[in-house]
Amino acid sequence: xxxxxxxxxxxxxxxxxxxxxxxxxxxxxxxxxxxxxxxxxxxxxxxxxxxxxxxxxxxxxxxxxxxxxxxxxxxxxxxxxxxxxxxxxxxxxxxxxxxxxxxxxxxxxxxxxxxxxxxxxxxxxxxxxxxxxxxxxxxxxxxxxxxxxxxxxxxxxxxxxxxxxxxxxxxxxxxxxxxxxxxxxxxxxxxxxxxxxxxxxxxxxxxxxxxxxxxxxxxxxxxxxxxxxxxxxxxxxxxxxxxxxxxxxxxxxxxxxxxxxxxxxxxxxxxxxxxxxxxxxxxxxxxxxxxxxxxxxxxxxxxxxxxxxxxxxxxxxxxxxxxxxxxxxxxxxxxxxxxxxxxxxxxxxxxxxxxxxxxxxxxxxxxxxxxxxxx
Numbered sequence: 001x002x003x004x005x006x007x008x009x010x011x012x013x014x015x016x017x018x019x020x021x022x023x024x025x026x027x028x029x030x031x032x033x034x035x036x037x038x039x040x041x042x043x044x045x046x047x048x049x050x051x052x053x054x055x056x057x058x059x060x061x062x063x064x065x066x067x068x069x070x071x072x073x074x075x076x077x078x079x080x081x082x083x084x085x086x087x088x089x090x091x092x093x094x095x096x097x098x099x100x101x102x103x104x105x106x107x108x109x110x111x112x113x114x115x116x117x118x119x120x121x122x123x124x125x126x127x128x129x130x131x132x133x134x135x136x137x138x139x140x141x142x143x144x145x146x147x148x149x150x151x152x153x154x155x156x157x158x159x160x161x162x163x164x165x166x167x168x169x170x171x172x173x174x175x176x177x178x179x180x181x182x183x184x185x186x187x188x189x190x191x192x193x194x195x196x197x198x199x200x201x202x203x204x205x206x207x208x209x210x211x212x213x214x215x216x217x218x219x220x221x222x223x224x225x226x227x228x229x230x231x232x233x234x235x236x237x238x239x240x241x242x243x244x245x246x247x248x249x250x251x252x253x254x255x256x257x258x259x260x261x262x263x264x265x266x267x268x269x270x271x272x273x274x275x276x277x278x279x280x281x282x283x284x285x286x287x288x289x290x291x292x293x294x295x296x297x298x299x300x301x302x303x304x305x306x307x308x309x310x311x312x313x314x315x316x317x318x319x320x321x322x323x324x325x326x327x328x329x330x331x332x333x334x335x336x337x338x339x340x341x342x343x344x345x346x347x348x349x350x351x352x353x354x355x356x357x358x359x360x361x362x363x364x365x366x367x368x369x370x371x372x373x374x375x
Contacts, residue, residue: 001094005101006087009108013086016347017079017118020354024361025071026119027353028289032361034059034120035066035074042067047200052211054197057154058122066120075118078125082117085128089296091135096266096300099311103303106311109319110237111346112292123289126155130162130293137169142178145170146185153186154193158284160186161276162293169269215285229282231329236291238321239328244314245302252305259304267304273297322347 025031030051037050041063050059065074089107097103107113116123129152136145145166153160163186171179201207234242249256259267277294284290302314323345343349 001090001097001100001104005104006090009086009090009104010083012105012108013082013117014079016114017075017082020118020351021075021079022072023075023118023351023354024358025074026121027115027350027357028119028121028287029357031120032357034062034122035071038062038066038074038120047196049197049201052214053157053207054194054201054211055122055156056196057151057193058125058156060196061125062120071120074120078116078120079118081125081128082113085124085131088128088131088135092131092138092296095135095138097303099303099306099308102308102311102315103299106299106302106315106318107296109315109322110295111318111321112236112289112295114322115346115350116289116292121289122155123292126152126159127292127296129155130159131296133162133166134169134296137166137173137182140170140174140178142170142174142182143185146182146187147189149182149186150189150191151193153190157190157194158280158290159293160190161280162273164276165269165272165297168272169265172263172265172268225282232288233278233281233291234328235325236288236295237318239326240320241314241317244310244317245298248302248306248310248314255305266300270297270300270304274301321345325349 025035033050034055037048037059040046040048041060047056047060049055061077062074065077069076086108090104093100093104113124129148133145133148133152136142136148146163149160149163149166152162163183166186167179167183170182198204198207201210236242237245256267256271260271274294274297277291277297281290281294303311306314325343325345327341327343329341
């Protein structure tokens with residue numbers, strides 16, 4: 001793949017991030033909690049989690065950024081991580097893609113990516129580490145892949161579940177001993193990355209109790225949760241893109257069966273990654289951004305199955321959600337009912353959400369105020 005495409009991808013990422021560097025810590029309330037925890041660490045030297053179970057590497061990295069430059073610096077840090085991610089995805093797409101240019105831009109045009117390139121959240125830091133782990137696994141550098149997986153878990157503990165598909169990829173390509181080295185490296189790096197949380201909160205048992213207490217009230221009733229789960233899955237990339245992806249998978253079902261029977265490393269690992277992340281998504285608070293680590297693997301599957309025309313159609317459908325949102329439900333005070341409503345795209349929606357968060361936290365400005373959890 002010609003390097004000019006990499007330059008185009010880097011330019012796209014920068015263009016999405018630079019205009020919002022000074023637009024607060026982000027649209028997600030958790031970004032403001034990260035800023036508060038980072039400020040506490042910077043001013044007092046005392047580590048506190050922004051919210052349980054703890055996101056230690058991101059909270060620690062954010063401390064000097066928030067402490068010295070506020071949201072402009074911390075958002076710029078995320079943008080830098082997004083640029084590294086863009087380069088890593090370029091490498092992966094070049095190695096795996098049947099339609100590498102389309103595969104490359106399908107991730108970069110996804111709303112889940114574009115709306116998070118300059119926020120004080122760990123999503124793209126995590127994904128950069130995971131794509132680095134995937135790239136290393138493809139080159140059979142299992143220890144490096146394991147370390148990067150463990151670092152991703154230090155940013156967000158749930159990322160450790162992706163050790164399952166990455167271990168499959170390594171075992172299928174390089175054997176069980178390589179898989180064991182990978183898993184040992186991932187476990188060691190994850191334990192080291194998460195150590196600040198355990199030390200600050202009195203060990204694993206008290207940490208588990210605090211985590212369970214904080215997360216006990218985040219789940220709605222089961223029936224409502226099923227509906228919300230389906231809705232959020234559908235709108236991770238939008239109903240049009242989801243329909244095209246489903247058509248690609250259904251049309252390619254024989255290819256999938258052949259790949260599974262042959263233990264194709266890339267296809268088996270990609271399906272395992274999507275399945276693991278979807279199951280995990282149901283167990284966690286239903287935030288669409290939690291599905292971001294599944295997106296590259298879903299795109300790899302689609303690329304392996306789709307014709308160039310279908311792959312391009314999927315890219316256009318993914319990108320269209322940034323501009324307009326064909327919502328299939330009517331939202332009112334009594335719940336949701338089937339209906340077709342055309343709303344503004346995810347980029348405009350994210351900008352409005354950021355403005356509301358800045359208004360809500362007007363007193364914080366380029367500093368922060370209290371509110372982080374205390375040990």
